[in-house]
Amino acid sequence: MIRRIRLKIIDRINRGHPRSVKAKKNIVSSFLYKFISVVLNLAYVPLLINSLGKEEYGIWLVLGSFHSWMNFFDVGLANGLRNRLGEALALEDYQRAQEYVSTTYAIFMLVFLPLAIIVIFITPFISWQNVFNTHNVSENVLQRVVLIALFFFAIRFIFQIISVIYFADQRPSLNNLINVIMTALGFLIILVLNYFSLATLVIAGAILSIVPVLVYMFFSIYSFTHEYKTFKPRLSCINLKLSKDLLSLGINFFIIQISGLVLISATNFIIAQFFSPVEVTYYNIGHKYFQVLIMVFAIFTAPLWSSITDAYSKKDYVWIKSTMKKYKGLASLLSIGSILMLLVSNHAYKIWVGPSVDIPFSLSLALCIQTIVYTWWSPYILFLNGTGKIRLITILVIFQTIFYLPVAYYFSMWLSVGIAGILFASLLCEIPIRIVQPIQYKKLINNNATGLWNK
DSSP: OHHHHHHHHHHHHTSSOHHHHHHHHHHHHHHHHHHHHHHHHHHHHHHHHHHHOHHHHHHHHHHHHHHHHGGGGGTTHHHHHHHHHHHHHHTTOHHHHHHHHHHHHHHHHHHHHHHHHHHHHHGGGSOHHHHTTOSSSOHHHHHHHHHHHHHHHHHHHHHTHHHHHHHHTTOTHHHHHHHHHHHHHHHHHHHHHHHTTOOOHHHHHHHHHHHHHHHHHHHHHHHHTTTTGGGOOOGGGOOTTHHHHHHHHHHHHHHHHHHHIIIIITHHHHHHHHSOHHHHHHHHHHHHHHHHHHHHHHHHHTTHHHHHHHHHHTTOHHHHHHHHHHHHHHHHHHHHHHHHHHHTHHHHHHHHHOTTOOOOHHHHHHHHHHHHHHHHHHHHHHHHHHHTOOHHHHHHHHHHHHHHHHHHHIIIIISOOTTHHHHHHHHHHHHHHHHHHHHHHHHHHTTOOOGGGGO
8 A cells, every 4th residue: 555655756757858847856855855854843943942041042042143244245146157158058068068057166165265264354343242232241252153154154155056956957955955964964963062051152163164064065075076077177178267257147136135124134133232141032933933824835946946057958848837827826825824823822832932931912923924926926036047047126126125124113113013024024015026026927928028127
């Protein structure tokens, strides 16, 4: 009986277009990795809160946001590589693929190695107690944890290019495997330190910063000596002329990344400044709770970007239309799931982290709406990213970013809705983009996009 079911599942996975088969295999393996990752992350939160305390855990979360801020120095190059490498692999142009990979590694080393050195020199001259809005943690401790974290964050950017390559090759499940290994190693080490009462902000920060670098380094070496030998980076293949090709597309992704920095990654910092590091902890608990649904959806959508790049390069519009329709159906199911999670959120929080942490219902409501919006519009975002037609969205993102901070301040401070106001402000500023995305998709897929709609 079990064998028969297993054979039917395997047959179902292997049926259909080769692009769809590859995507389904990645989805199945990603589910396994994501399940492990979710369990570990759910256990991680109470472990770190118990080890560090709510305030130091909030400080670490704010510091973790700095990793995303350092994407600023990427200038969208990673996403440019993802599209250009995806196109080269679709056309089986491995020489061009090797040049893209080699050039990207060269540029990243020229940017992030000096950045790591700069971090060492400037860290002692900044008042980190003012940055984190706390006086309960000494300046010396904050300086050490910031120095360690930011230094290894910069080094990490170089080695995690392998992650971009996995996406371009339509193998996102390998990135999920990397995340599981990083999380598991960090969790086990913190658990041991906590058992011996050795877990401090500096030690925990060092472990959580160094482990990802080592894991990415291992996967990079393994991949380029095995399945990616044909386009492993070489000094002789560095072609800086290709940087213009990468950056011409990457600059638009770069602007969108800045928006993500302000609207998403900077949320922890904004909450800490408007309220306190404790409120950051509350926000992240609620965020991680609803993140479960986003993770499920992300498993299905992970192959979509590079699959769209492949299909659009080959003008396979029938496959794109069919695939987008399936994703909209999935979004409907997950939206219902988000509402159900909202209704039981208070009980879920108490079971998960205990009764001492009281998450406002307004915050849970804002996170629920944000989750629904994400699931409904994510396929359009990935389609436009995959085709590289993002000039119009880039322009709208600039206006979105300009209006976000004043609207967030007004919502949270003057309307007395607390930290939920920051999320409602983000949703309000997204409206023009959410209107444009499906319109542009229809124009592109029907071959009648002109002007900005086709750039």
